[in-house]
Amino acid sequence: MPPFDDWNIIDEEEEEELQDASFFEGKRDVILFCIDCSESMHELRDDPNYEDVKTSHLFTALEAAVQIQKKKVIVGPNDSAGIVLFNTTCSSEAKNHATEIKKNSFVYQTITPISAPAIQELIQLLDAAREDPELLRSTFPPLTGKKMPMGDVFTSCNWVLRDGAPKTASKRVFLITDDDNPHPGSKQLLTSARTTLLDLTQSGAQVEPFFIATPEKPFDPSKFYSSVLLPNVLNDDDDDNEDTGVLPESISITRVEDLLSQMRFHEVPKRAIFSIPFRLADGFVIGVKGYGLVTEQKKGSYKYFIDLGDRMEVANSRTVYLDEDHQAEFDKTKIVYGMSLGAPAVEDGSDEEGEGTESVSRIVPFGKRPFYTADEIRSFRTLDLEPGIKLLGFKDREELVFEDNVKHSVFIHPDELVCLRPILGSRNKLSMQKYSGSKRTFTALLKKMIEREKLGLVLALTRRNAAPIFCAMLPQAENGDEGEWKEPAGFHLIPLPFADDIRAAPMEEAFRAPxxxxxxxxxxxxxxxxxxxxxxxxxxxxxxxxxxxxxxxxxxxxxxxxxxxxxxxxxxxxxxxxxxxxxxxxxxxxxxxxxxxxxAVIVTTGTKRKADVSVDEAEIRSKHEAGALGKLRVDQLKEFLKSKSQPVSGKKAELAERVADWLDSH
CATH class of the missing domain: 1.10.1600.10 (Ku70; Chain: A; domain 4)
Structure with missing residues (x-):
């Protein structure tokens, strides 16, 4: 089994010159904080960290947004964030937004890339609010007497994301509120909230709820949000049983100071490492995304800056290939790849059966090197297969043994929109392929395999320049009832080893403890x-x-x-x-x-290591020219003669003479 450090490597044999990972590197994360500004969120309470200081739930939510953005400056400088406040009388007209932003919702911070000045502006507001607890109430007056429809809240979030979020980014909405029943007894508003939330999710956004509860006011998700925020994302949108979903209790925050710690679990975006089609049969294809479960977070790459006098600008670096003869930039697409050769092959005589070999082999002149283009190298590695997963069959679950897990698995999840890059190296040519019904089909396959205790056998090519591998597709049911750690529903792709990947472990005697x-x-x-x-x-x-x-x-x-x-x-x-x-x-x-x-100590007898008798031919020839073959040992002379298919019998003088005769004739 490889060491743990190597488990983070997705494809060890990939070369940077041939691998195009711009789609995964350019994947950005967008977080929109949607915070309730009702009367209960403005209610002053004792600060858990400072004595004689009054704060509110709104203050804590804004402070959590600051902490998340401050961390994003370091770990995700290309990500974006925004803040929307609802149930407030503030107007968003000052923020130059269209009329799609519903009434009683205020866009405090538009979705923009993470920047220190924007965060410092919010920090100054919170510092002033800590000195004057009534500042937030006067800055963001709460809506009194009624509540803003949650359907309008989701609509406003949808338009804010459409205006500022990149199309290929992973979009998430952090919903923070302490009201468990905003619309008591109104089925129309509940249906409207569910419909607008469906529009929000279909645009690619995901809602992460953070429900604030206090000892005097517990939060009951079953009153409203269990019917709106369904926990099972694998259910198709047209299912008839979507009213039966119940949100887990772990999303309800019993202490306000736990808000930031809960956000840390949702802070890191779930970036897919591949998005490929999954072929169940001929003409039967669905879309899936793959996620790496074992990764190592490392330091960010450094950047170069140029001093322009009044400001510092990031220097855009690029890699070019230089022709040494002409001292000019060389076209990367014209680069060919070669390898070292051994002894030249012995030319066979003319054979009628071998006349057709010229179409599948390349004749290399003596002393030359064979060269291949990037497309040919990729063809050797991928066997001319396109990225995708092909289902080969099923096996009993007991046939997968522990020794088969020699490399960390990849978790796949259904996705009806798959991003494909048809041409290697083309950074602006993306094609989006939609596979309708992928979630429904994926769920049906998962349930049947769990029911019959089966695992799948698939052939997977996860990336365009990777090598195809056989994998065991192990199903996993959703588990979120116990504790706060939730296991999603999906499949684990476990790479199966080849015969030479597994070697027998040495069996040593040992004492067993009583x-x-x-x-x-x-x-x-x-x-x-x-x-x-x-x-x-x-x-x-x-x-x-x-x-x-x-x-x-x-x-x-x-x-x-x-x-x-x-x-x-x-x-x-x-x-x-x-x-x-x-x-x-x-x-x-x-x-x-x-x-x-x-x-007790087990006494083991050591084995005597054999002496190294190998001698380079060039060294023996040099000793022969100097007349010093007699300085070599007998075993070295015999080893050389054996390698040349010469007899090894006789005394040392006979062996030296036989070596000298062979060197003279060759």
Whole structure:
């Protein structure tokens, strides 16, 4: 099995000169914060972080938006963000928006690329609001006596995204409110909200709800939002049972200070690593997207800046190929690729059966190198297959063993709009292919495979320059009932190894611990297990990367960076560990010391390594010319003669003479 560091590599054999990943690199993320400004959101409460300070839910929501955007400056500078406030009497006319922005909704921040000045403007507003708690109420007066229809809220969000979000970006709406029933008893407004939300999702946007609850006012999603925000995204839009969806309770935030921590789970966009068709049979094709589940977040690439005197501009860098003879730029499309050759092939005599070989082989003159174009190299690698997944058949689930998982899997999900790039290297020629009914077909296949406990066998070519591989398609049912960690419904594509990818592990003798020692170890391990058996990686960021980003963030906003204030969330809590399992560890240590087999050592006999007897032919020829063949050992002389198919019997003088005769004749 490859080391863990290699699991992040999607295709190890890909060459940068041949791989066109501009579609994935140019994929941007757009977040639109849609925040409620009703009376309850303006109600003043004690600040959990500062004494004698009053804040509101609206203040906390805006502060969370600031923190997310500040982090985006470092990790996603090409992403965009915007803020829309609803249930307020402010008008959006000052923001130069069209009349499609509904009444009682205010676009405080249009969707623009992440920039420090826009964030600093919001920071100044929050700093002033901390000094004057009534500032937000006067700046964004709440709507009294009634509530804005949620259908109009989703319509306003739709138009804001259409005006500012790129077409190929992943668009998300962070809905923040503390009102669990905005339209009590009105089925018409509920239906209108569901219809406009469908229009919003069909435009490519996804709604992420953040419901604020307090001890005195709990949030019940079943009153309104369970009928509007359906949790099962695999259900087709025309299904008749869409009223039965129930939102999980984990989206309801019991404490206001948990709003930011909950947003961190949704902050990183789910960028697809490929978007390809899935062929179930001849003429039966659906669209899917693939997501990498095991990735490593690394530092962002640095950029060059040019000093223009009054400002700094980013220098656009590009790679060109230079012709050394003419000292001029060379066309990349004319570059050919070659490889080193061994000894020239022996020419066979004329054969009538071999006359047709000229059409499939290339005659290379002696001393020359064979060269291939980029298209030919890609043809060798892909076997002239187009990117896609082809279903070959089904197998019992028990036939997939643990040893087959030699590389991390890819998770696929249905998508009715697939982006294709027909020509390699063409960065502006994209074709969008729509596969209607992909979600319905994908869901039906998933349910049947889970019901019959089957897995699929597929041939996958995920990217245009990758190599085709056979994969096991393992179904996964949706699981979101227990805890906050939700497993979506879909398939895992597990690359199957070839015969030479698996080698037998050496079997070594060892002592087994008795049951008493095992029970003692199991006792303290159970005390230190992760809650609910799930590990959320977003809760424990890489400390080195987080420290680096904190410094960049302080520099971007001209803030003072305090190294002592940095918190490493991966550092073990030793006091808690000793409190929970300290005594159990001591008991296990005593049981381990009393076990005789723990101190036993298995004596193994070492194997004698054979001496290296290989000698280069050039070295032997040089010793022959200098008359120093007698300085070579007998085993070296025999090894050389054996490699030349010469007899190896006799004494050293005979062997040296035989080597000299062969060198003279060759």
């Amino acid at each position: 049951d008493e020692v095992k029970d003692a170890a199991r006792a303290w391990i159970d005390k230190l297990c992760v809650k609910n058996g799930a590990y959320p990686p977003d809760s424990y960021p890489n400390p080195a990367l987080a420290y680096h980003n904190a410094q960049l963030q302080a520099s971007a906003f001209r803030e003072e960076f305090d190294p002592e204030a940095f918190e490493d969330l991966t550092r073990p809590k030793y006091d808690m560990i000793h409190k929970r399992a300290g005594n159990l560890m001591k008991e296990w240590k005593r049981a381990l010391v009393n076990d005789e087999s723990a101190n």
